[in-house]
Amino acid sequence: MTRSTTTGIAFIGCGFVADLYTQTLSAHPGVRLTGVFDRDPARLDAFAAYHGTRAYADRATLLADPAVDIVVNLTNPSSHADVTRAALQAGKAVYSEKPLATTLTDALDLADRARAAGLGLAAAPCNHLSDAVQTLVMALRARRIGRPLLAHAEMDDGMIPGLRHGDWRSASGAPWPARDEFETGCVMEHAGYQIAPLVSLFGPVRRVTTMASLRLPDKAPHLALGPQGPDLSFGVLDFDDGITARLTCSILAPMNRSLRVVGERGVLTLSDVWEYDSPVRLSLTGAGPGQRMRRGLEKRILSRWAPGLMLGRRLPAPRGLGIGRLRGSGHRMDFGRGVAALARALRTDAPTGPMLDLAIHVTEVTLALQATPGQPRVTEITSDPSPWPQSF
């Protein structure tokens, strides 16, 4: 029997992010879009017409199509568990946008179903597979900064409520879902983009200490928002070997999505975890007192001349990860990379368990960070991801 060289995927959910997936799929010739479905008929028609793809008449028709190997769940977070469960029941592998589910009970139930049926299940974000994060992983493994001690992870997205977000549209015309984003909160929406890289670097999170807050409850009076998730959170993530990370998440403070790892002998800085080709810089702590003084002076002069400038040598990215193929799409975040990784694993009979373990772990840590505003909390984390990927 000859094995197919491509994997059929279908989207459920044709909103804002579905356009971003479609625009980056050309970088992944191993997957082919068979069609899409959305419960909003106008959105479904607009999306299918814009991208020239099949609009399935209903969810059952999509799930019954033998050409579909993977259902890509791009619905709103409150629909994730229901759509993923239905797809698994229909015998399809699933790649879900984050969070895998909005409760740990649902996430674990989905995992049990996938394992029992022998089906692949994975979830976004996939930025731990980026050229930038893999450069960081390699630099740590090579002990470029000696023993890692701590990390500062920023996920500040700017003062989103003050921007003209009502005017934002995706390529096929979907409005940016402000209500859903504000009600879900920035932790569920964004923390995973730092948690997945941190877990790739340091292994499982053992404990989360968090303080979440709703600083701007009247951020969109015209939307008459329901109960909102936090718009600010400070978390401390404890890993094995005494490594600690501080993770800040907000849609209020000026944009900063950097990740800094401090080791005994230096600092590694990734400028932006959303950009797959973001530079990674290495600054070594001076070997002797003379060198340290010279570096200190250099830094003071340069930071006055160009505040925010990052000092240090840029490290080369590992070969063959593929950001080059994205350039034509105008994107620096490769939404399709996680779907392509799941598809490749299915085609080659490689284990998909590590992808699921990571998705569960990221979900558990995210839920621990999503504390009730104003109530500090300490959560012991129970899930334990197997390291993935081991090599690249």
Ligand SMILES: NC(=O)c1ccc[n+]([C@@H]2O[C@H](COP(=O)([O-])OP(=O)(O)OC[C@H]3O[C@@H](n4cnc5c(N)ncnc54)[C@H](O)[C@@H]3O)[C@@H](O)[C@H]2O)c1
């Ligand atoms: N907006 C972004 O920039 C962005 C970026 C990265 C990830 N995400 C994630 O992507 C997911 C979708 O976000 P979005 O911005 O595209 O939202 P959206 O509201 O623009 O689109 C979601 C679409 O899913 C459809 N839908 C919801 N439940 C459904 C169901 N049960 N069956 C069929 N269709 C259903 C809705 O009708 C809607 O068209 C979320 O998990 C979000 O966290 C969004």
